[in-house]
Amino acid sequence: xxxxxHDDHAHSLLPPEPALRVKALETLLVRKGLVDPAAxxxxxxxxxxxxxxxxxxxxxxxxxxxxxxKKQLVNNTDGILAEMGFGGRQGEHIVVVENxxxxxxxxxxxxxxxxxWPVLGxxxxxxxxxxxxxxxxxxxxxxLSEFGIIIPQDQKIRVWDSTAEIRxxxxxxxxxxxxxxxxxxxxxxxxxxSMIGAGLP
Amino acid sequence: xxxxxxIGGDPAGRVxxxxxxxxxxxxxxxxxxxxxxxxxxxxxxxxxxxxxxWRETLPKSDYQSFTYYEKWLAALTNLFVANGFISRDEIxxxxxxxxxxxxxxxxxxxxxxxxxxxxxSRASRPATAEPAFSLGQIVQTKQPSDTMLQKPGHxxxxxxxxxxxxxxxxxxxxxxLPNSNAHFLGEHPEPLYSVEFSSIELWPHxxxxxxxxxxxxxxxxxxxxx
Numbered sequence: 001x002x003x004x005x006h007d008d009h010a011h012s013l014l015p016p017e018p019a020l021r022v023k024a025l026e027t028l029l030v031r032k033g034l035v036d037p038a039a040x041x042x043x044x045x046x047x048x049x050x051x052x053x054x055x056x057x058x059x060x061x062x063x064x065x066x067x068x069x070k071k072q073l074v075n076n077t078d079g080i081l082a083e084m085g086f087g088g089r090q091g092e093h094i095v096v097v098e099n100x101x102x103x104x105x106x107x108x109x110x111x112x113x114x115x116x117w118p119v120l121g122x123x124x125x126x127x128x129x130x131x132x133x134x135x136x137x138x139x140x141x142x143x144l145s146e147f148g149i150i151i152p153q154d155q156k157i158r159v160w161d162s163t164a165e166i167r168x169x170x171x172x173x174x175x176x177x178x179x180x181x182x183x184x185x186x187x188x189x190x191x192x193x194s195m196i197g198a199g200l201p
Numbered sequence: 202x203x204x205x206x207x208i209g210g211d212p213a214g215r216v217x218x219x220x221x222x223x224x225x226x227x228x229x230x231x232x233x234x235x236x237x238x239x240x241x242x243x244x245x246x247x248x249x250x251x252x253x254x255w256r257e258t259l260p261k262s263d264y265q266s267f268t269y270y271e272k273w274l275a276a277l278t279n280l281f282v283a284n285g286f287i288s289r290d291e292i293x294x295x296x297x298x299x300x301x302x303x304x305x306x307x308x309x310x311x312x313x314x315x316x317x318x319x320x321x322s323r324a325s326r327p328a329t330a331e332p333a334f335s336l337g338q339i340v341q342t343k344q345p346s347d348t349m350l351q352k353p354g355h356x357x358x359x360x361x362x363x364x365x366x367x368x369x370x371x372x373x374x375x376x377x378l379p380n381s382n383a384h385f386l387g388e389h390p391e392p393l394y395s396v397e398f399s400s401i402e403l404w405p406h407x408x409x410x411x412x413x414x415x416x417x418x419x420x421x422x423x424x425x426x427x
Contacts, residue, residue, distance in 0.1 A: 011275035033302030038311035040236030110209030134213035164417035165324035
């Protein structure tokens with residue numbers, strides 16, 4: 001039966017150099033039949049080549065172009081994502097929060113690094129940094145200025161701290177300069193950071 | 202009182218945004234840690250709540266000096282040991298001397314990866330009771346330590362939002378309670394709410410007027426404000 005003994009810290013027995021530490025653990029797990037190295041390769045391949053912010057960008061671009069789809073994306077997020085074959089690990093419960101002239105949304109996870117993986121891929125280093133995790137909740141305007149974004153004082157900021165299994169995806173406002181473009185061209189306007197709230201399209 | 206992983210609101214330096222074209226993984230070994238962690242979790246022997254608890258209770262000096270994937274690696278190593286799959290001796294000796302073992306029956310196979318990632322593992326459960334709080338209702342959070350079911354224990358109530366007054370913004374239905382699930386004490390699903398706190402309530406001297414922070418809280422984290 002598993003237990004919560006933290007006094008033995010087996011990890012400190014691994015080699016000091018991180019790359020060797022991983023190698024040592026993987027070798028052991030593979031030799032003991034606990035991990036299939038081909039499965040590890042397949043997981044990496046998924047996050048390197050298949051699951052990434054291009055998925056979120058395609059959803060946002062379509063929402064900008066298609067009011068009916070936007071309604072579905074906001075109100076029936078899990079349903080529409082499942083229908084389209086997106087969703088899954090670390091995005092089982094996605095909530096889309098829409099930026100408006102009155103409200104800008106920013107997403108963080110102060111307790112660890114929760115992030116909507118199926119639509120944005122692996123989180124960037126800054127999202128996992130102590131600086132972002134600490135300050136996004138208490139001084140979001142200063143943090144956003146470090147991304148080069150100034151939010152007007154009359155636009156409120158809502159910061160979403162991902163403390164549960166709900167994952168937040170920001171629906172940015174469509175820039176006027178992109179009005180009239182078709183969906184394929186709009187995708188290029190949707191940056192990853194804009195779907196976290198740490199950027200504008 | 203406040204755990205060292207619970208850093209929301211702490212003073213910290215500037216955020217360094219990445220640049221276009223930066224790699225998804227800084228180092229090749231980062232990929233292996235990610236793959237091993239996902240594959241290990243897919244064995245179904247521990248939940249994501251357990252993994253989080255083991256990462257956040259790494260020794261303080263390790264938690265604060267390790268990079269992100271080093272934390273994952275350390276917690277994963279300890280979970281495999283604590284669950285009896287590998288031994289301290291095998292780690293210390295850097296080897297397992299026996300013959301190559303056949304693949305464990307619950308080990309994730311390469312052919313299952315895509316479907317496993319696409320399916321995920323939902324945290325919602327059928328409702329067993331009506332939610333105690335209604336949309337817009339004013340509630341107060343407890344102290345994080347008062348929500349723990351053992352000490353040291355796991356909770357998802359951050360310290361900066363403890364003992365604060367907010368209002369119910371969303372109700373998400375019943376979700377697995379991490380405070381019990383992390384410790385193999387059962388799922389005990391509870392109503393989950395998004396609770397909105399004004400920044401002024403959280404940081405009276407520096408909070409932005411009109412700004413707010415939303416924290417997802419299980420029902421047992423909350424008390425009604427009469």
